[in-house]
Amino acid sequence: MATEVCAEMVANVITILVEGGAEVAAGDTLLILESMKMEIPVLAENGGTVAEIRVTEGDVVQEGDVLVVLA
Numbered sequence: 001m002a003t004e005v006c007a008e009m010v011a012n013v014i015t016i017l018v019e020g021g022a023e024v025a026a027g028d029t030l031l032i033l034e035s036m037k038m039e040i041p042v043l044a045e046n047g048g049t050v051a052e053i054r055v056t057e058g059d060v061v062q063e064g065d066v067l068v069v070l071a
Helices: none
Strands: 003-006 011-016 029-035 038-043 048-053 066-070
Touching: 029 066
Parallel strands: none
Antiparallel strands: 003 066, 011 029, 029 038, 048 066
């Protein structure tokens, strides 16, 4: 079952720390967003394999946008 990791606020994607196919554990940092000059780490809620990365560095994301899909 796939898990979608979504943005919790409007922000810029500044760093992507994982690649497709990577194994991640619950609590691992997947990427870092920047909003109002603050860096916000986006963590995996569950472990799994990175099935899809739907953003690139420099993208502006909206609240609720899917950032990463874990299988």
